Amino acid sequence: MNQIGTKKKLKHVILFASVVMATFFLMSFLAGCEQGKTVTRSDFLLDTFVSITLYGESDESLLDQPFERIEALNTTLTAFETGSDLGLIKENAGIQPVVVSKDTYRIIEKSIEYSKSSGGYFDVTIGPLVDLWGIHSPEIKEAPAREAINETKLKTDYTKIVLNPDDQSVYLTDAGMSINLGAIAKGYIADEVMQIISAEGIKHALINLGGNVMVMGGKADNSDFEIGVEDPRNPGNGYLGVLSLKDGSVVTSGDYQRYFTDAAGQKYHHILDPFTGYPSKSGLIQVTVSASKSVDADSLSTTLFLLGLDEGLKKVESLPDVEAIFITDENHIVVTSGLKDTFVFDKKNYGNTYTITVR
Template sequence: MRRKRHIGLVIFLALIFTTTGCIKRQDSKGAKLPKGSEPISRTEFLMDTVMTIKLYDKTDEKILDKVFSRLEEIESRMSVTLKDSDVSKINDNAGIKPITVSEDTYFVIKEAKHYAEISNGAYDPTIGPLVDLWNIVSGEKEREFIPSDKEIEEKKALVNYKNLELLDNNQIFLKEKNMKINLGGIVKGYAADEVKRILTENGANTAIIDLGGNVFAHGEKLDGSSWNIGIQNPFEFTGNYLGIIQVKDKSIVTSGDYERFFEYKGKRYHHILDAKTGYPSENEITGVSIISSKSIDGDALSTTLFVLGLDRGMELVNSLESVEAIFVTKDKSVYLTENLKGKFTLKDGNTSFTIKEY
């Protein structure tokens, strides 16, 4: 059964969303709808997050039925918590035997390994043992303990994308017992791309896809202008934005240390783990947003660049096509890749941040 939850969203589409992140029931400026038509949206809770699709040009509930049916299918195959999913079967048979999976699960794991390879493990889909050990969830404030160095070293020894084998006939094999893949850093991106595909195939060309904060601004506004999407301010509560990015038909994915974290002895421990250290990533970065043509790229890269840091992150993103990035550092500096200059502007009155040349 589908579970539905209607809550505020973490995107700020100009004149659709208020600055608190809640939906404001009006259309974006200049986005004139066909006579007698109103936008429609649906919100459901899937993949452990809130997902909302809003259609502007072709307002057909049957399209939304197809979209959410596909999202449920992806969750059923790639969830790490559902015992009959492809991912759970792979993990349960680590070090034992290869598992035949669906074509889409195989594709996502293949893409995940690709990003592990080009980042030299900064992104690693076999990070599951460390994710389980830390178990950092939304809503936590403080803890009385953290994992010991010994526990971290034991779990870290299981994390190695090179021991993830992609075999013929859609077979996946984890070579060592107790290894575990976790696709949490990439599967929402794939899901957003699938939503976009379904919308396009059904003639819906103007939409906002929001999968737990992974946003795809599908097409352009009805008047042909760009969408204005807010980038979260990593120093404030969810719902406060740093600035606006203007896009047409692009994915916007952000990773930050403000999303899920707890404090222990006055120090913040966030959910973006560094596979090399076994601890939450520590560098100058507090938030990274990726603007890309494919959301699967943005999802994997937002985590990757956060872990790599500013210099190595800039080097990697500049080597890729159809991908741009916004880096926010702990000293409140903002760095943009070249093609974003002039497309991103700080929020009016936001004088504490500075856009700097890299």
């Protein structure tokens, strides 16, 4: 969840345009889900295009509290805001613990759980590597030197996060360490916002945090929402198929979302492997995860991408209420068995490009 910084405004305008395009395609699948009343609000938050739609409602003020919550978390969880929790944790790494907000503590605590269960592939202390690579909007530049990568990689180690529940403090034991919540924050925020919406008595809703989608209650007629799974070879211009869902979250991670290309034409995407320090070479180009909680779907989409197909499938099989769609660099789609009846592949338009297997 890279936040808006003064030096990045031009890149963010470009990103905003691309996300709007992607969201247009997503919403085209969902537009018919309520023929009656709807209220919708959109904004540019969390460094992306955010929208919330409530179906069967006409009171736009119902969106005030959800958006206030997003804005508050946007400030709390950013690594770029002066005086933010993450900024203070970074400044005090190797020096002293920092007392943080309830949200910051909870999300870091949850991140450590994911790190342990993934064998370290999911690691929010990857912040120094993220900063070193500086991968945002598509551009041409050179990769960092191997020596710099190896040196910076030593600052990535989730076991060096020390939490103290008594005073709700966070401490990074080594100087130069920092936390980046880009692989989990939007999922956490989506869950928090959906709780507010549910508490307001709303029965049918859709939250889209720049591709992190969460739905509740299905359509007004009790049928499923239909969520498009993007074509990673031609992002923003088509969907490989449609995933049907009444309740839960769908999150996608892919190598086409943020990347740069060097002068020789080598592409470097933004999903960094904490063990190598380089962009992942797991053999996957996209992973879409369906889970009941968005925080799970968000963290798992990155974890499964890093694990690769075989280990990723084992991981999904070990988890309740989690399903996934893997796409390999050989254009093979692998769908876990729980999505056999809910994911419909567009064979007519993509059958000559992709092969598909249900496992």
